[in-house]
Amino acid sequence: MVTGAGTGIGRAVARGLLDAGYAVVLAGRRTALLEETVAHAAGARTPALVVTTDVTDPDSVRALFAATRNTFGRLDLLFNNAGIGTRGVPLEELTLEQWKAVVDVNLTGAFLCTQQAFLLMKEQQPRGGRIINNGSISAHSPRPHSAPYTATKHAITGLTKSTALDGRRFDIACGQIDIGNAATELTSTFPTGTLQANGQTAVEPLLDVAHVVGAVLYMASLPLEANVQFLTVMATKMPFIGRG
Numbered sequence: 001m002v003t004g005a006g007t008g009i010g011r012a013v014a015r016g017l018l019d020a021g022y023a024v025v026l027a028g029r030r031t032a033l034l035e036e037t038v039a040h041a042a043g044a045r046t047p048a049l050v051v052t053t054d055v056t057d058p059d060s061v062r063a064l065f066a067a068t069r070n071t072f073g074r075l076d077l078l079f080n081n082a083g084i085g086t087r088g089v090p091l092e093e094l095t096l097e098q099w100k101a102v103v104d105v106n107l108t109g110a111f112l113c114t115q116q117a118f119l120l121m122k123e124q125q126p127r128g129g130r131i132i133n134n135g136s137i138s139a140h141s142p143r144p145h146s147a148p149y150t151a152t153k154h155a156i157t158g159l160t161k162s163t164a165l166d167g168r169r170f171d172i173a174c175g176q177i178d179i180g181n182a183a184t185e186l187t188s189t190f191p192t193g194t195l196q197a198n199g200q201t202a203v204e205p206l207l208d209v210a211h212v213v214g215a216v217l218y219m220a221s222l223p224l225e226a227n228v229q230f231l232t233v234m235a236t237k238m239p240f241i242g243r244g
Helices: 008-019 031-039 058-072 096-121 147-168 209-221
Strands: 024-028 048-052 077-080 131-136 172-180 230-234
Touching: 008 024, 008 031, 008 209, 024 058, 031 048, 048 058, 048 172, 058 077, 058 096, 058 131, 058 230, 077 172, 096 131, 096 147, 096 172, 131 147, 147 172, 209 230
Parallel strands: 024 048, 077 131, 131 172, 172 230
Antiparallel strands: none
16 A cells, blocks of 8 residues: 555555555545556556545545455555645744644654554454555755654654554564655756755755665565664765765
8 A cells, every 4th residue: 555646756656566566555635646656557467446545534544444455355565655745934934734734644644544554454364564654854854944844754753663663563564764855746846956954055966766666665575574664765965964
């Protein structure tokens, strides 16, 4: 299962899983984009289930997992990917509605999906499964004017650790992938310049999203006795390590 599978990293990973032979449940708010993801998967012949889902709505999330169980009988992998951000809002100008919207999707949505995954994975036979959370470089270090996004991505790290701990007795493994500057719609403006911590604007290098897909597939391929707890994949020269 991939949440946020209609665009960006979610779309790329969903297609990668389909091409690798996984039966994939694609979840997202816009049905047409989910169907487009499936239609453009390169030669995929494995089953795909499109489920229109609002991850902030507990009933919608329950319906997503019920459809998964009814169609495939089990869930082996959840990629908690759905996420949003605000566009460059200084902290003092951020509205409560903007804050809550990001928290509801990025954090509460991941929690709701994780909770339903637990309920399914601990009862299915063979028992267990794997959850991969999409963190971010922002789980380590913020960009200017990104308080809600950064706060939720730091919180995802805590959710990952708690999920990994609480999942042990059910054979549920949980890890996190932190991605920096993957070339998607989200980073389309980076080649023309992005605001830096020192107030200047700088062009930042991008990472081919295919490398992100490869990293997720590696994490997913491991037996449940092994786990990548945290993995960072990033454009080598992006301003993260050091002071820029």
